[in-house]
Amino acid sequence: MTINDTIDEASLLASALSNVSLDTQKPEMIDNILTNLIQVKEKHLKDILLNPTQQDIEYLTNLLSQRIDQGRGEALFEIGTEDYLKCIETISTITNTLGADFADIDELNQIDSTTTTTTRSKNNIVAHLMIRKRPQSVQDLLEIRVAVVGNVDAGKSTLLGVLTKGVLDDGRGKARVNLFRHKHEIESGRTSSVGGEILGFDSKSRPILSTSKKSFNSGWEDIAEKAAKVLSFVDLAGHEKYLKTTVFGMTGTAPEFAMLMVGANAGMVGMSKEHLGLALSLGIPVLVVITKIDQCPAHVLEKNIKQLNSILKSKSCRKIPLFVENNHDVVMTAQNFVSERLCPIFQVSNVTGQGLDLVRNFLNILPSLTKYESIDQPFHFEINEIFSVPFVGTVVSGVMKGGIVHIGDKVLLGPDHAGQFITTSIKGIHRKRVNIPVARAGQSVSFALKNVRRNTIRKGQVLLIYEKDKPMPASSLKFEAEILVLYHSTTIKSKYQAMVHCGAVRQTASIITTDKTVLRTGDRANVRFKFVKNPEYLTIGTRLIFREGRTKGVGKITKLLD
Numbered sequence: 323m324t325i326n327d328t329i330d331e332a333s334l335l336a337s338a339l340s341n342v343s344l345d346t347q348k349p350e351m352i353d354n355i356l357t358n359l360i361q362v363k364e365k366h367l368k369d370i371l372l373n374p375t376q377q378d379i380e381y382l383t384n385l386l387s388q389r390i391d392q393g394r395g396e397a398l399f400e401i402g403t404e405d406y407l408k409c410i411e412t413i414s415t416i417t418n419t420l421g422a423d424f425a426d427i428d429e430l431n432q433i434d435s436t437t438t439t440t441t442r443s444k445n446n447i448v449a450h451l452m453i454r455k456r457p458q459s460v461q462d463l464l465e466i467r468v469a470v471v472g473n474v475d476a477g478k479s480t481l482l483g484v485l486t487k488g489v490l491d492d493g494r495g496k497a498r499v500n501l502f503r504h505k506h507e508i509e510s511g512r513t514s515s516v517g518g519e520i521l522g523f524d525s526k527s528r529p530i531l532s533t534s535k536k537s538f539n540s541g542w543e544d545i546a547e548k549a550a551k552v553l554s555f556v557d558l559a560g561h562e563k564y565l566k567t568t569v570f571g572m573t574g575t576a577p578e579f580a581m582l583m584v585g586a587n588a589g590m591v592g593m594s595k596e597h598l599g600l601a602l603s604l605g606i607p608v609l610v611v612i613t614k615i616d617q618c619p620a621h622v623l624e625k626n627i628k629q630l631n632s633i634l635k636s637k638s639c640r641k642i643p644l645f646v647e648n649n650h651d652v653v654m655t656a657q658n659f660v661s662e663r664l665c666p667i668f669q670v671s672n673v674t675g676q677g678l679d680l681v682r683n684f685l686n687i688l689p690s691l692t693k694y695e696s697i698d699q700p701f702h703f704e705i706n707e708i709f710s711v712p713f714v715g716t717v718v719s720g721v722m723k724g725g726i727v728h729i730g731d732k733v734l735l736g737p738d739h740a741g742q743f744i745t746t747s748i749k750g751i752h753r754k755r756v757n758i759p760v761a762r763a764g765q766s767v768s769f770a771l772k773n774v775r776r777n778t779i780r781k782g783q784v785l786l787i788y789e790k791d792k793p794m795p796a797s798s799l800k801f802e803a804e805i806l807v808l809y810h811s812t813t814i815k816s817k818y819q820a821m822v823h824c825g826a827v828r829q830t831a832s833i834i835t836t837d838k839t840v841l842r843t844g845d846r847a848n849v850r851f852k853f854v855k856n857p858e859y860l861t862i863g864t865r866l867i868f869r870e871g872r873t874k875g876v877g878k879i880t881k882l883l884d
């Protein structure tokens with residue numbers, strides 16, 4: 323296959339990016355986040371940092387406090403000054419008042435905010451300080467969900483093992499062993515289920531490594547208790563056989579970013595283009611990590627990088643690839659990553675450790691995209707897993723889409739087959755395996771539910787706010803969506819059925835009407851869908867993916883019917 327063929331294929335998969343009205347989601351969010359990069363270059367602020375009066379300290383304390391709130395617990399502070407140590411001293415005074423710490427992220431051996439000493443003179447240069455609140459409890463944890471995708475053997479599980487356990491790989495699967503969930507996975511070395519790992523950073527930006535030798539997910543409590551920020555990785559399967567699980571992982575776990583892993587020797591092969599297309603269709607910013615650079619001849623690496631570059635820059639991807647080579651690039655890309663167009667690329671070896679510091683630093687300063695306002699919306703939680711826990715009962719896990727909920731709150735659960743909701747209450751809340759009294763929008767949590775049997779709940783159902791004397795929430799069997807057909811071998815007509823993935827909802831739906839008589843690859847249309855089994859709780863504007871065999875399409879819900 324030539325590079326041009328590859329581009330064509332990727333273009334098709336990814337054409338969603340330019341075609342479906344992917345509302346340029348985030349201008350206000352970009353503003354919000356960019357304001358967190360506080361630039362202290364102006365003359366007066368420089369002076370304040372060098373010779374602050376009491377009034378100046380109060381002013382700066384207020385400014386920082388606001389920025390930290392906007393950054394959901396953290397802010398990146400840029401200082402360019404003649405006297406670095408003096409500035410650091412002023413900032414230490416302020417962060418102490420705010421119950422925060424900081425680290426100079428341009429230094430690989432990060433300084434301790436309490437010692438205010440540094441190994442080399444940094445006068446007259448620009449430095450970046452990551453200021454982060456000391457968390458009072460797990461409730462205050464800043465969490466960012468990252469979907470990890472890529473072809474089989476690209477090194478997804480290995481990178482997660484190396485990053486979260488802090489032990490290098492041997493090139494024969496040593497680092498990934500702890501991450502597998504099923505016995506057959508250990509035997510075949512393949513990931514088939516949607517799995518998670520967490521990487522924590524404390525308020526001084528130091529990674530918290532899981533020291534536990536036990537199996538999967540051990541040490542979570544430890545990390546969650548020490549960390550101020552966690553990256554939750556959703557490790558998605560790389561094999562085509564498990565694509566359904568991967569699609570569910572991408573839509574149902576609401577990742578804010580996707581990390582596409584590419585083996586240096588293999589390049590963009592197999593499912594990697596499919597996964598890139600998925601992330602693009604869902605409007606999830608993508609970073610690329612090229613692994614195994616230790617065992618790749620230079621000319622092969624060069625060829626594969628060229629291919630990757632061409633795919634990313636192609637008309638339908640319209641990405642700006644940026645190779646991250648030093649800490650300056652890390653700061654630049656992490657802060658601008660909210661723009662879907664920028665695509666940072668890292669080159670690493672899980673065996674020699676080359677390049678891993680840059681990935682870790684990038685993850686440390688990556689800002690969250692969760693909308694600040696979603697906390698003010700009514701409680702809305704999407705169920706993506708259901709368990710039956712001995713002595714606890716039915717437990718559901720998923721993502722808080724909006725609002726706040728406390729232990730003891732009465733909530734609605736549904737819709738059932740008939741579109742009805744029942745009332746239940748929240749008996750307990752777990753976040754990263756730790757008990758917490760309240761959950762907030764943006765967090766992934768588990769709830770123990772009162773008096774509900776496990777077999778009455780299904781994935782895709784929701785928990786919603788209960789309000790006395792208010793009518794039941796509406797659920798929809800039929801809905802309208804604006805769609806783009808990414809691939810279909812012939813033509814799609816009404817009565818055509820496909821699996822629709824929309825948030826945690828995953829159900830077969832048939833097309834009842836379209837505004838075009840037939841739909842072919844590349845066509846856009848307004849389509850009415852009808853679920854074949856249950857009505858679902860949907861919201862306008864949610865993106866969806868539909869697929870059936872090799873057919874795939876993307877879209878956005880525009881209207882709820884009935």
Ligand SMILES: Nc1nc2c(ncn2[C@@H]2O[C@H](COP(=O)(O)OP(=O)(O)OP(=O)(O)O)[C@@H](O)[C@H]2O)c(=O)[nH]1
Pocket residue numbers: 472473474475476477478479480481491492493494495496497498511512513558559560561583613614615616617670671672673
């Ligand atoms: N030499 C070398 N080997 C690596 C590197 N990263 C991963 N490997 C090896 O590559 C193999 C595949 O790695 P995995 O982490 O299982 O790949 P995966 O992408 O998670 O694969 P699936 O779970 O099947 O999707 C293992 O034997 C690893 O030891 C690297 O940077 N260098």
